[in-house]
Amino acid sequence: MSADLDQQAANWVIRLNEGNLSEREHQQLERWKAADPRHAAAFERMQGFVGRLQALRPQQAPVQAALEAVRVRRRNPAGRVLLGLLLALPVALALRAYPPSYLLADQRTAPAQWQRIDLQDGSQLTLSGNSAVDLTFDGQQRQVRLLRGEILVQVAHDATRPFTVVTDDGQVRALGTRFTVKRESPGTLLGMLESKVAATGASQQNAVHVSAGEQARITPDAVTLLGKIDPRTTDDAWQRHQLVVQDWPLPQVLDELARQYGGHVQFDREQLADLRVSAVLPLDNPRRAMQLIADGLPVRIRAFSPLWLQIERVEK
Template sequence: MASVAEEAAEWLLRLEDEPGDAALLAQFQRWQAQDPAHAVAVKHMQGLIAQLEGLRPQSGVAHHALEAGITQQHRRKQLKRGVNLIAVLVLALPLGMLLQHYPLAYWLSDVRTATAEWQSAQLPDHSQITLSGHSAVDVDFTAQARTIHLRQGEILIDVAKDATRPFVVNTAHGSVTALGTRFVVSEDGQATAVAMLESRTKVATIPSTAPQTAVVTQGEAIKITSQGLGQIHVIDPASISDAWRLHQLVVQDQPLSEVLAVLARHRKGYLHFNAEALAHYQVTAVLPLDDTDKALQLLTESFPVRVKRFTPWIVTVQNISVTDSH
């Protein structure tokens, strides 16, 4: 049986599709009158959606170009996933926790993906971008430059050649200027990671810090933090390309807290964990991003952690050595 949130989401979607159907509107009003919980669920969703949509700026030329390749059916599926997720989170989580998981920059972005969603789009210059779950970018193309602002999440970029306009990806920690064609950039709030799959890029810290730059070539990766540039290290470009194609997470000696942060972007609902308590565990694994329950199970088999499910939408990962000592 569908939950009240799911039923409310479906009603809003039907009304969105058929705004002038008086009979449908009357049925909707009768459904709300059947149970006070129905009206509460609708009110929560309508209020939040109205606030968020009211904050979004008018779409620019670049945004229209991105939207052009998305079919109406895809948009409806995207809307349905978003409305269902908003419904569940609004009813289950405090507003502060909701905004922490979905900040305003996410809602204001030109292109964004919902939790557990993957989306590809063609930019006005014919470059290709692919966003993984819970990611957001702004597109700023002018006659002089091509700029992508990665607000959160992870993006795979295939850059089209244009000798007259540099292609730059900006994040909160620095910038990545394409000197080649294919690379991955991720931003988790604490650091920006760049992985070079083909050719090379130039990375730089933000201007407000002591300026640091480096050239990252194919088969190399680097992190940018508020402290500056990290060490360049070797990666396997083929494995990373396969991971994007198969929706997998490939990690080598990566802190468990960072792995869980990626899983959280691909899990519908809220995944809670103490990053500080889990940061010292190093993970080397291949995890399925389209099945986060299986990914969490694999982690519990290798590390002293426990997964507790309060509801299907609220899950916590605990360090057993810490919880058992109290």
């Protein structure tokens, strides 16, 4: 799709969202859409993206403010030329954090928002904050594709249809079980709470069985057992939206909190690498969690805006 076509589509979407198009302008819009199938496709695509961005509550205010700024300028002939670019800027920035795969997912959560879904087969799926999944349930299979974030799965028994969780790294086939799956870089982290699963890397043929109390990392080439976990502690932390850490490096903790913050968290990994954290932190209130860390470690939080924090080391 050309930049010029994007600009035209953005212009029409903004004017339509203002809600004051005349009848003649509505007719002009319909004629423009009918003139070329690419026009209608560009309009629908731009309208869909703007709608999805506005639906993301933590980012809704900045996007709406950007739209308002565009509306103020649209009566200026020179400003009309910039309408598409002005709209494209917040869209481009938001898509860095929220790519199309997230925006178009069957189910998704905003940062610090948890959601439990009752699936049609009786299974339960819980999404942690900033997570997204696609669902495929038919007569042959029950598949959850984890696009980002982390999920807790409670699988209902169905002897005729396998239940699988799939990521780019591989897949987990449930054998009547309860488990967590988390997208990481690198790999996918699997935590077994009950029963067992068969885990397979995307490039592998042979499955590895992972049982209750075990943790494994799945990469395309291997499934590696990482050691033991406490299923009850892990389950309780999920129910309470908590991050339980024992002697973690501070940058690793901040990575987890930043994913739930919904803005930009800036810090120097090398500067903070030797600081260790043992704590129970509220993932559904990442700003408070960061303050708890700052209260106990030689670091301070600087807020440049509601969506931009800096964590830096200080001498105490």
